[in-house]
Amino acid sequence: MKSYRDIAGDGGSNILGQVAEQTQRLQARMAGVRHSLAVMSGKGGVGKSAVSVNLAAALAVSGCRVGILDADLNGPTVARMLGISGTRPILKPDGVLPVVGPAGLKVMSMDLFLPSEEAPVEWDGPPTETYVWRQTMEATAVREFLTDTLWGELDLLIIDLPPGSDRLPNLYSLLPRLSGSVVVTLPSEISQFVVHKSITAARKLGSPLLGLIENMAGYLCPGCETLRPLFPTGKAESLAARYGICYLGSIPFDPRLCECGDRGVPLALAEPESLVAATFRDVARKLQDSLARKSS
Amino acid sequence: MKFLCVDCDEPMKILRVDGPSEGSLSAVFECPACGWKFALLTNPWETQLLKSLDVRVGGKSGAGEPMAALRSSLSSAAAREDSSAAAAPAAQGSEGAAGMATGERPSCPFAGMIAQQQAAQAGAPAGPAPAGVVAGASSNASGVISWSEEARLRLERVPSFVREMAKNGVEEFARSQGLTEVTGEVMDAARKKFGM
Numbered sequence: 044m045k046s047y048r049d050i051a052g053d054g055g056s057n058i059l060g061q062v063a064e065q066t067q068r069l070q071a072r073m074a075g076v077r078h079s080l081a082v083m084s085g086k087g088g089v090g091k092s093a094v095s096v097n098l099a100a101a102l103a104v105s106g107c108r109v110g111i112l113d114a115d116l117n118g119p120t121v122a123r124m125l126g127i128s129g130t131r132p133i134l135k136p137d138g139v140l141p142v143v144g145p146a147g148l149k150v151m152s153m154d155l156f157l158p159s160e161e162a163p164v165e166w167d168g169p170p171t172e173t174y175v176w177r178q179t180m181e182a183t184a185v186r187e188f189l190t191d192t193l194w195g196e197l198d199l200l201i202i203d204l205p206p207g208s209d210r211l212p213n214l215y216s217l218l219p220r221l222s223g224s225v226v227v228t229l230p231s232e233i234s235q236f237v238v239h240k241s242i243t244a245a246r247k248l249g250s251p252l253l254g255l256i257e258n259m260a261g262y263l264c265p266g267c268e269t270l271r272p273l274f275p276t277g278k279a280e281s282l283a284a285r286y287g288i289c290y291l292g293s294i295p296f297d298p299r300l301c302e303c304g305d306r307g308v309p310l311a312l313a314e315p316e317s318l319v320a321a322t323f324r325d326v327a328r329k330l331q332d333s334l335a336r337k338s339s
Numbered sequence: 340m341k342f343l344c345v346d347c348d349e350p351m352k353i354l355r356v357d358g359p360s361e362g363s364l365s366a367v368f369e370c371p372a373c374g375w376k377f378a379l380l381t382n383p384w385e386t387q388l389l390k391s392l393d394v395r396v397g398g399k400s401g402a403g404e405p406m407a408a409l410r411s412s413l414s415s416a417a418a419r420e421d422s423s424a425a426a427a428p429a430a431q432g433s434e435g436a437a438g439m440a441t442g443e444r445p446s447c448p449f450a451g452m453i454a455q456q457q458a459a460q461a462g463a464p465a466g467p468a469p470a471g472v473v474a475g476a477s478s479n480a481s482g483v484i485s486w487s488e489e490a491r492l493r494l495e496r497v498p499s500f501v502r503e504m505a506k507n508g509v510e511e512f513a514r515s516q517g518l519t520e521v522t523g524e525v526m527d528a529a530r531k532k533f534g535m
Contacts, residue, residue, distance in 0.1 A: 045348055050341045054368055055353035058340075061394045068402060138405045156413060165414040168390070169362065169383040170496055176384060180391035184409045187393075191405035 069190040069217065072138075076110070078334050079200045080253065081214055081224035085241030086234045087206035090258040091227050093304055094294065095203040096124045098225075100309040101320070101327040103146035107198040110141060112188055113152035114214065115205035116181050117164050122154040126307025131155060138193035145312055151192045153184070186217050199334070208240040215248050222334060223251035225291065228282065229259050230274035235282050242286050253333045255283040256326060260293035263318060270295055270318075289333060292326045295319060342377075344370035351377075356397035359386050361489045361523075366396045414496065484510045489523045 053059070073079065082095045095111060103109045113121035122128040125144035132155050133140045141149035153164060166173075166180050194200060202221075204210040215221055224245055228238045245252050257279035261270045273296060283290040294300075297319045303310040311320045342351035351368035354376065358364040362383030369376045379396075381389070389396060393408040404410075486494070497505045512529040513521050 044345060045343055045350070047341055050343065050350040052350070053341050054351050056366075056394075056396050056398050058394050058396075061399050062392075064402075065393065134405060136405075156409070165496075166412050167414045167496075168387040168412070170492065172384060176387045176391045179388060180408075180412060183391055183393050187406045187409045 065186065065190070069186060070220075072190050072192075072194065073200075073218070073220070076194055076197045076200045078198065078222040078338075079202060079218060079220070080222055080330075080334075081202045081204050081211055082227060083204040083211050083224050083241055083245075084206065084227045084234075084238055085208040085210075085244075086228070086237040089227050089229050089234055090294075090300075091206075092120045092124060092203050093300055094225075094227050094256055094258060095201050096121055096304070097300075097309045097311040097319070097323045098327060098330070099148050099199075099201050100146050100311040101323040102199060102331070103148055104312070104315075105324070105327060105331070107331070108147070108196060110149040110151075110192075110194050110197045110200045112185075112192070112200060112202045113150070113154065114185050114188070114202050114210070116153040116184055118205065119152045119154035120304075121203055122150060122152040123307065124304040124309065125150060128154055128160070128307070132192075135193065138191050141192050141194065145308060149192075149194060149197070151188050182213060182217070185214070189217065208237065208244050211241065211245055211250065212248060215250055221250060222337060223253040225253055225330070226255045226288070227258055228255065228279050230257055230272075230279055230293075232278065235278060238282070242288070246286075251337065252286070252288045253337075254289040254291035254326075254330060255279060256291045257293040259296040261295045263295040263297040268318065289329065291329050292322050294322050294326075342368050342379075344373060344375055346370075346375070347372035349373075353397055356395075362386055364389070364396060483519070484513050485520045487520060487522045490521045490526050493523065493526055 082091050082098070084091050092113070092115070099109045099111050111121055111125075113119045115121075122130075122142070122144075125148060127142045127144045127150060130142045132142055132151070139151070141151045142155055144150050157164065166177065168176060168180070202214060202218075204214065211224055226238055226242060226245075228234045242252065259273060260279070262273050263270050279293065280290050282288075295318060297310065297317065299314060299317065300310045300319055303313045306313075310317060311323045314320055343349070344351055347370055349370055349372045352371050354367040354369045356364060356366045359381075364379075364381045364386050366379045367376055368379065390408070390412065494502065494506060494509075509521055509526055509529045512532060513519075513525055516525075516528075518525060
């Protein structure tokens, strides 16, 4: 009796061919994107989206053509932080136009497809045992966001990942040519406890770690601009050193960062003279240098 | 997955695919040597898994519409797209024909149904049946409406605080068309009529 490997094809469905074709279309779409960068942590609540949005803004202001994919399907905040929540993408025959935000940032997010702020992501499908297929559907959604968004020519596509140390491996299986990732952590030990796992996962994949950013590194008083520690300092820098990752910088906790996010304008654009904006510009410069070295 | 006719030691070829119907796909395979046939029948989770992978049993030609899997699978997406199509009817065939317009968020997806019910209570005509729904010879003004299993399961997915209203609206629509049973197709037609 013939075995599986003895039989060419699968009787006519060509499922493997369909999957290969999906991969080819994704690669073709990404041909115009010079670099792709995942912003990850593993830990939730460290400010990945705020970092993604402000970093993107700083890069855009410096002249880069930047796109952001909000890969956090179930908790999308990027569109809100850029003031484009509620705007619908336009469907074209060959793809979907990203929504353009401040500084010309091109954005794609699940938020742009949901009918209201209150609406969670709900999929049509069998109402019971959804665990059987839900994650597969979400992976397909991310693949379609990458493949079918008309990104055009970009210098950098930032992919804002949801929490979880599994997120980078999942993305990497879709995008093996990912330029690298940036890890965001808080100064706290509990944050770094989880971030260790994400770093380990990235190293196992062989995906470059282009830097580590420490967020909420000290409280910046908006009145007197004095920086005071929120957590014990220095741990993120030693974490980066331990793994041989470039320490890109520490972002102070400035209440205006949240206010601007709520208003829909990145602080890096709204308050360019602020310490936070200056820090993001510095991080952006270091990142551009890393990517340039990688390209050469 | 591949299928082998054991007697002939020949790979089976797909003959046809039907469905999904009530959550099940059927794929009929045939041995090219002896003609023996069998059907593969999927359960709703297997059907959904295939849909989630965005692959088609029987093959798929071309890339399809952009973000087809996402847009067709989001349970709220249809409401958004229908709503936008109603609000901003773009010229068909022109470049950039919009399936999703820019603009503000749609209003309550049940607004159309509420308006229809209010019109019905005020004595306004129910309007013609959308294409695809065969109307009965006369209206079933006070008849009992039964629900198919598929329709009942779909109703269960409607948020509880509007489920009763949705049920009444769909039944009202069915009666106006002279129907005695709500099926998945009837729900699709009602949804279209109410602009959802």
